[in-house]
Amino acid sequence: MSDKVTVLVAGSWGTALATVLAANHSEVYLWTRKPEQAAEINEAHTNHHFLPGITLPANIIATTDMETAVSGSKAVVIVAPSSGMRQVAHSLKPFWKEDMLCIHATKGFETESMKRMSTVISEELGCNESQVVVLSGPSHAEEVVRLCPTTVVVASPDDSRAAAAQGLFINNDFRVYTNRDQVGVELAGALKNIIALGAGLSDGLGFGDNAKAALLTRGLAEISRVGVELGANPLTFSGLAGLGDLVVTATSQHSRNWRAGSMLGQGKPLAEVLESMGMVVEGIRTTEAAYAISLKLGVQMPITDQIYHVLFKGRTPRNAVEALMGRDRKTEMEAISQETWEQWHS
Numbered sequence: 001m002s003d004k005v006t007v008l009v010a011g012s013w014g015t016a017l018a019t020v021l022a023a024n025h026s027e028v029y030l031w032t033r034k035p036e037q038a039a040e041i042n043e044a045h046t047n048h049h050f051l052p053g054i055t056l057p058a059n060i061i062a063t064t065d066m067e068t069a070v071s072g073s074k075a076v077v078i079v080a081p082s083s084g085m086r087q088v089a090h091s092l093k094p095f096w097k098e099d100m101l102c103i104h105a106t107k108g109f110e111t112e113s114m115k116r117m118s119t120v121i122s123e124e125l126g127c128n129e130s131q132v133v134v135l136s137g138p139s140h141a142e143e144v145v146r147l148c149p150t151t152v153v154v155a156s157p158d159d160s161r162a163a164a165a166q167g168l169f170i171n172n173d174f175r176v177y178t179n180r181d182q183v184g185v186e187l188a189g190a191l192k193n194i195i196a197l198g199a200g201l202s203d204g205l206g207f208g209d210n211a212k213a214a215l216l217t218r219g220l221a222e223i224s225r226v227g228v229e230l231g232a233n234p235l236t237f238s239g240l241a242g243l244g245d246l247v248v249t250a251t252s253q254h255s256r257n258w259r260a261g262s263m264l265g266q267g268k269p270l271a272e273v274l275e276s277m278g279m280v281v282e283g284i285r286t287t288e289a290a291y292a293i294s295l296k297l298g299v300q301m302p303i304t305d306q307i308y309h310v311l312f313k314g315r316t317p318r319n320a321v322e323a324l325m326g327r328d329r330k331t332e333m334e335a336i337s338q339e340t341w342e343q344w345h346s
């Protein structure tokens, strides 16, 4: 079988994952819709806008032609922003074969339908959701391309596909664990971006470490609460895709979500913040989807609720903090219902 692998979309994360794959495989095709970006990658071996100062391996071959990118590949890794996922998966469909491993590394929902990315991809490819492996975990592109030690999770209820995805990516710089909880891994990766926005807001307001620790802890509680309601294993949220990614996204200056939150906390309007980023800030759309999901399921997500009102309803960050701090008295263990806890620990 050929050693060709394919990555769809040459943004920060798609390009970083292509560099990991280029260390393990002879040919890595990187698809982009932008001809000038393909030319830059092939000729200068750089992707300056997304990864400034980095020289890419010469066995990464960029193309704008989907058939050239995908035909004869043993695996396709989709790393589109959530807003473009359906379109990219739809373009892949004519060239996708059942025996190609399909992996996605996107962290978000389809806002309009509130669907997870593996649902969107499986609908477009006409396959089972278990055939779409989810790659997630604490992993900033900027550090992966500098070969800083990084650990991620690949999740599918299909053990053989998860193991194949692990084998595709794992090397001494990039350690990959498998996990059967595809739903939990996918939800954790998407929902932590909301809390990272909140951590940025908190830092932008000039609050300290106490506030950030509280946001991370209570944020993880609401992520777990909605995750369990949607069928996830609660233990996933204390793993790499949960706690691990929440910590890295909410505390790192590499994080676009943290940076956007920080600028909002300093009083910049949302449109200006997004204009200045030049890259996707998934937490904005995810807040909209998660707010709708929490209302639909009747699950309390107080931090998400406040961030939704700051982003879309004109509430000031200070009023949002007052609302959170002034909530009714609670017991801490309301995070996960006793019934669910017993079910998962029986």
Ligand SMILES: NC(=O)c1ccc[n+]([C@@H]2O[C@H](COP(=O)([O-])OP(=O)(O)OC[C@H]3O[C@@H](n4cnc5c(N)ncnc54)[C@H](O)[C@@H]3O)[C@@H](O)[C@H]2O)c1
Pocket: 009, 010, 011, 012, 013, 014, 033, 050, 079, 080, 081, 082, 083, 084, 085, 087, 088, 105, 106, 107, 108, 139, 140, 141, 142, 278, 279, 280, 282
């Ligand atoms: N950057 C990271 O460190 C990182 C790490 C882990 C996960 N992720 C996740 O990966 C996903 C992609 O993020 P990113 O950082 O690569 O974003 P990015 O903003 O760096 O790049 C996005 C790329 O997608 C392209 N694009 C957008 N819509 C498209 C469409 N419809 N068709 C084709 N191309 C399209 C853009 O032109 C751009 O090149 C997000 O869900 C993000 O949360 C990012």
Ligand SMILES: O=P(O)(O)OC[C@H](O)CO
Pocket: 107, 137, 138, 139, 140, 141, 193, 196, 245, 248, 249, 254, 255, 256, 257, 258, 280, 281, 282
């Ligand atoms: O830069 P962010 O905020 O999109 O976060 C990137 C990754 O999800 C970190 O694991």
